[in-house]
Amino acid sequence: MQHTFDSMCEKLHEGAYKITPQREVILRAFVEHGRGHLSAEDVYNLVKSRNPDIGLATVYRTLELLAELDILQKMDFGDGRSRYEFSDKEEHHHHHLVCLQCHRVAEFDDDLLETLEAVVARKSKFKIIDHDLKFYGLCRDCQEAGQRE
Amino acid sequence: MQHTFDSMCEKLHEGAYKITPQREVILRAFVEHGRGHLSAEDVYNLVKSRNPDIGLATVYRTLELLAELDILQKMDFGDGRSRYEFSDKEEHHHHHLVCLQCHRVAEFDDDLLETLEAVVARKSKFKIIDHDLKFYGLCRDCQEAGQRE
DNA sequence: TTGATTGCAAAATATTTGCACGTCA
């Protein structure tokens, strides 16, 4: 399922939530930044150009709402702030490659983890609902930069 | 490599760090709580009985130091506070099963991820240094509690 | 002795909340 602006507005309607200019402009920020892993502050700065009076609290509240509606997914890269990207619930999962040097986040698609999840579920008696896999290391640019020194 | 109290003190010595009563008592808290995933506050509370005058800032500074020395590993379960456990650097990795209901954290040992890591490294050109895998779901107790309702 | 370490209080950071006002449906 793709996240179009219209489909997201529909989800808001279904939940009996109002469509306000603030919510619109935040949704647009994600549409336009496709695969960005945006923090609340990032979103706030992006939307201020279109809506200078928006409050940071509104951004937080909207992000929380969108995460509840499964439009966005809240994630944590260990840098002390939450980040959001379009939720992948119905598609297959992708994972994150976090560069320890430049802190950029790349993505990686994978299916192998499904197998592992089944093994873990069987051995642990856990009912697994979601998983989160992150690789930390050096991206290609930072590896090359390191070699040049 | 096991984390004994003495081996940890040695690591402090090697780094020219002093062995203070505060550091000792924090190390002991981890030795005695083996596989606990302790937050700074947890450690602070554990340690206050033996050393009532210890400051929370000292706990934070000590945890940071021990993580730098690879005695502890800092981790994040998405509940807004960092947690620490003995570092596993030289052994094989274990992963975490986080219960979404009771928030308890169980562990799971695995080797399958080594394969996946190699695949990711090859495809992404990332030099992978570490990984972090968490499963979220319902532990056995919470599943049973859910069925009873 | 002396530089590292500590406790305290204040600051910094990220996020949440109370409330009066504004607005979407």
Place this chain on the structure above:
DNA sequence: TGACGTGCAAATATTTTGCAATCAA
């Protein structure tokens, strides 16, 4: 119109930092 949503400021929560006093080596 009226409940929902917003902006602001204040409150929380976690972690960090400045500094004078203290302590381990």
